[in-house]
Every structure is written in structure tokens, then in C-alpha cells.
Amino acid sequence: MTDYDVIIVGAGGAGLAAASAASENGASVLIVEAAARAGGSTALSGGVFYAAGTSLQREAGIEGDAPDAVFQYYMTLNQYKLEASLVRKLCDDSPAAFEWLRSIGVEFRAEDLYMSGVDKVRRGHRAAGGGAAIAEALEGSFAGRSVDVALETRVETLLIEEGRICGVIVDGQPVRSSATIITTGGFGANPAMLAQLYPDAAIHGDQHWYIGAPTCRGDGILMAQAAGGQISAANRGLLLLTPGFAKELESYVPGWLMMVNREGRRFVDESIEYSVMAAVLGEQEDRIAFGIFDEASRMASKTTSYRPAPNWTADRLDEFVAAGTLEKADSIAGLAERIGISPDVLHTTVNRYNDHVSDKADGGFFKPASFLRPITSPPFYAARICAAIICWTGTGLRIDTRAQVLDAADRPIPGLYAAGETTGGMFGECYASGGASIGNAIIFGLTAGREAAALARLHAPLAATS
Template sequence: KELGAEIYLETPATGLIMEDGKCVGVKAVDKDGEEIEARGKAVVVATGGFGTNKEMIKDNFGYNLWEDYFPFNVPGTTGDGLNMMWDAGAQKFGANIEMIYQLKDNMNWFLLDAVLRQPNLLINQNGDRFMNEGMMGNTTYTGNALALQPGHYGYCIMDGKILKNYKKNGPDIFDIVHPEDAFLAVDAEFDRAEEEGYDGFIRADSIEELAEKLGIDADKLEETLDDYNDMCDEGYDSQFHKKHEYLHPITGKGGYLVGKYYIAAYGTVGGVRINKYGEVMDANLKPIPGLYSAGSDANTIYGDSYNFTLCGNTMGFAINSGRMAGEAIADYIDENF
């Protein structure tokens, strides 16, 4: 405001204004329903991707939002900016999701998620084990493995005896996101989940009951558990080479406790291609004059994985790509106006 800018709230943009192949502004509708045009010498689109757009998620990735795919629900990430750029001739490029995993409705069941995502037996809907559960502390590895399973989900199984050990000695995997005291407070959450009919948590007293609740053949489930327990007893995982200190036999003592984990994401990344100046490229890899993009709409440097070893990387890209685009726009204006 001090520099003379006008800020319009409750005024969603509806399209880019293109004249003679150049981007010269945006169309919008204000809070009173009036159509307006905001013109400028350049436009930068930074709308955060399409992480909460059900149709775009289905069309681009084949996942069903809130059915088999449960990302963080970031308001406003509906893909409007990307659609505007595509309509203006931008190349559609590199759209992806930063794959992680979590229980459905994660934030409402945060303690359950924290307790059940320990490196115990992880199986798919066929009753088969499919990864080294010792890697479950890495949300990216686990999310990508779950994405390859039937239905894009898996069941992580432990029992009351293992939980008792965690309460006494601490969990196998520590992280800064999930509180250690969750293990001491989780029993009430187990009860709440059953009372509310939450299907992200399953509890059973026998293998037969567990198989019925999971919809897995009881003989197959028992075979998988027997094989796993044999490896635990031997202290050697001959299937996936999980660390021996994570090999806790699952006997059912204290009941079977299961979390149903789905693929998830912090949001989408990519959708348009930019050059080092933040200029949006067309289908022929030529910059569209006056059109720039920054942040998640243009972030194609991480592929399909959340960069687990560098937390905050997407925000870092957003900040720096915005800075780079701003500097480039200043140069563009100096040279052309």
C-alpha cells in the first residue's frame, strides 16, 4: 500500500488478458459480482497448485480425493491459476504430487497416526507384505510404496504387547512431528475411534476377527503373520532385511491394533514450465511475454516425492522463485516500457 498498490480481497481472478501474444493483466470478479480488469506490464501467477481440486486430481493422477487419497486440506489450492495459464497457451508440464502417507482425516486422528505408524507388519489388501517397515519413518518411501498397492493403501499391524513396550521404553521411530506422549494417551483414542465408527483404525481379539474386519482371507493372513513371526524369532528379516531391533512378534496379546494408511501429499507441484527467469513457456519452449509463475504452480524440481531430507523445500522454492521472477519482471519492464 505504501508503494501505491491496490489490494482486492474476495476478488477471484477468472482469466488472463492476452493481447498480441503478451500477457497484460487479469480478469476478475469482485465481491459484489462485478467483473473487473486489472492491467499491468506483467503478471505473475502463484496460486499453489491444485491439491484440493477433486476433478483435476482424478484427471491428472487417477486418485479419488477424500476416498483413496487424503492430502493436507490447504484452502484455495483449486488450480485456477494453472488453468488460466494453460488457456493462455502455457505448456502443460510436470504436474505431480509430493507423495507421503497418513491415516484418513489425519488431523482429527493425530494421536492414532502417531502411534500406529511404527515399523511393525505392513500388508496390502491381498495380505502380502510389500516393504521394509523400518523405512516407515520416511513418509516419502512409504507413500510411494503404498501407491503401488491395491487401492493405494495398506494395513500396519501391531498388538497390545508391542504397544505396552512402546509405553514403557519409547517407540522404535522418533520424529519431531508426532509426540512421544501420544503412546500414553492413545487408549482413549482407540475407544473414540470405535465409538465414532472411524474405519482408519481396526481392533480385533483374534486372527479370524481381524481377517473378517480387514476383508482378507483368514488362512492367508495367518500365513503372513506366521512367516513374519518366524523371522522375528530368528532375529533376521529374510524378505526385506528390516533391522532386527524392529522385529517384534505379533502374537495378538492385548488385541490386534491396526492402522489403515493411505497415500497423501502436502499438495501438488508443477503444471507449467518456466525458465530461469520465471517466464512461463509455451508448447514450443518459447517464453510467453509478460507471463511469469512462481511457487508450487511452477515447481517441477522434486518429481513425485516430498523431499523428506530437506523439510521446507517447497516453501524455499516458492520464496526464491518469487524473488527471481520479481527481479526478472523489473528487467522486462526496464527493457520494454
């Protein structure tokens, strides 16, 4: 006899979407969540959903965008090193999933639609109220249905009988179900798993820190792995650049910086999206860079609503010099000596950059002229920059397009589904765009919920006679 049709382990965006879909399809559902409240990392996010061919795009005058174009963008950006079937589903299902979010009360405004990746189309749909608003709407979408939620509760292991997942073990007691969905998020709060499965997120030691929910310790991945689940390609996720001034989330370093590598040379348009910046920085020696600017830029520095960077205001930068986390010198040669790079090369780079500023055109990397600022007024500054903020982890359980967890022989494990950050295969070395991870959570969460409910219906006659 089953206790529930469907058990969902984890109440982040994927788990809440799965609960909504499963309950809408007639299943009785139990959600087990380790935290004191639902929402997970989705509730902590900026609330961006990446999609093409949506009603909001049409409202904003964007016609003709379609999932086909997004699929080509995803795959090309990551040199086709992704699981094409999963990416195809992610792209194809994104318009309907977005409309579903609107239908349950998530507010999206045309003025908040923006280019969230390195593509040139506005596909980043930012929810009014951010990720917290998405989580709230998801939780409200199954109000009044047969959904129980157990907060501050950890699942110990999966219940396995005759090769089938039949529920979970909680507090030493079995709770049975026809289908179980793992949506426990990633493993950003588990240093040991980071070192093993996402080594790029561990190379800078204590400088790394995680912005997601502290309950994201990889429990679900480990449980499913113990039951025979296969793990996707390692070393996948999203890191953000940081100067290490403070452990406060800033998605961007200012685009007006001139960024150089250990050789003292520029290597990138400093204003490009965070979605690819970590991958570019990863090709440089020691995987670090230095953001160079002068006193005039420091004095003019302020945060903006477009790219908020509260640690880069004039007063705070002075504080970081005093704290020793920002280097300062009266000359370019002196600055080069302080950060350990060639004064001659840095002089050449600065002079060339200043020529670009005078020309109002970046002939080196074609950064927009609005981000060009001269480096002429002493004293001069250098911020040591590395990719150390862990946004989310992209290595996880391998699933198929029905959200079924696959075993080592690529066969679905009976009764076991997964969605969201717990899974892998959809993302590569470059993060596709802002909002891709929420899209993944919602789309595969809905899929897992529907599939699990369908499986429960098949098992209902057996449960009734047992």
C-alpha cells in the same frame, strides 16, 4: 500506462518471495490474494527447507555436502523423469536461497536439521516457528517498499493484448503491469482438477482430503492455460498415508506397525520416510495396506515429538475400534477374516516378523530394530491404510529456468511468469524430501521476481511515453 511494474497473483511463499525480489530490484508491485491473509500453504506447513551446502550444515559439523549430490539424488529417485534443467536450478540455488531466508530473519537451529528424505544426509532445515515464521519473515522483507497487497480479492482472468500478458482483470476492471507472476498454489481444493490432473488423489473418493489453503483451487493454472500456457506431466504430487481415523494431519503412520498388503505379505520397511511411502503403496493391490499390531503395542502406543501421531495413542485406538475404523479380533485367523486376507499367509507373515523381533534384526526389509515390536498378545488389530491425505499437487504450468511460462511450442509467453506449486516439472512420482516444495517456492519465487523486475525496467521507457 502501467499501474504497476509487476503484478503477483497469490501471496503464498512463492508470491511473497517474488514480491520481495521484485521490489528489492526497484519494481512497484501489486499482490492480489484470495484469502483474508497472506501466507498460503507455506504458512500452514512445517516450515522445512531442503538444501545442501548451507551454513547450518557446517554449524552442525556436516562438511562436503553440495548441490551436485542433491541433483543426483533427485534425478535417480525419480528415474530421471524430471525436467533436469529445473531440478538443476533448484539444487544449485538452494544454498543461496537458504542464506537469504536467514538474512531476512527466519531462524534455523542446528539441532533441528534432520534427514527429511530417503537420502542419508541431514538436509531438512526446519524453521523455528514452522511455515508461519517463514511466511511472516517473507512478508516483512519488503516492508517500506513499493508493494501493495489486495486481500480477499480474486483475479478473474489475465489481460492479454497483442499476444502479451499486460496485467489482470479484477472486478471487471483491468489492472496493468509490465510483468505478471502466477503464484496461486496448486489445485488441492478443486475436486474436478484433482480427478483430471492428479487421479491418484481421487481414487479413494471421500477418504481424500487436502491439508493446504482452501483458496488453492487451480485458478492461476487455468488462467495461464487459457492464455496458452502448457501443463506439465499429470499425476504428480504428494500423498500421505492415513488409516482414516480422523481428518487430522499426521505425516507418518507409526513405524512399529507391521504393514501387509491384500495378500497378507509385508512389502516395505514400515519406518521409511513419507516422501516415498505413497509411491510404494501405489504398487500394491487396490493401493491399500493393513497395519497389524497387538494389544501390548496398543497399550504402549503414544505420540512423540520425533514423529507425532496423536491418533495412535492407546485410548484413541480404543475409540476407533468402537467407531468401526479399526478392526479387532482375538486371533490372527479371526483378524485375517475380518480384513479379507488369507489366514495362512498372515500367520506366516506374523510368525516370520516375530522371529525378526526375537533376532533384533529385520531380515525381510531391514527396518531398524528400534521399530520392531512383537505381535503375540491378543487381541490383535488391523488398520486399513491408504494414501489419501493430499499435501500438495505437482502438476502445473511448465516454466523455464527464468520462471517464464511456456506455451505449447515451448516458447515463453511474453510478460508471464510462474513459481511454486502452480508450476510443474520439478517433482515426479516420489517426493524428493520434506522441504522440497518450500525450496521450490522460494527459489523460483525469487527468480520470477527478479526476472519480472528486469522486464519492467525494459518496458519503463515505453510506459513513460505512452
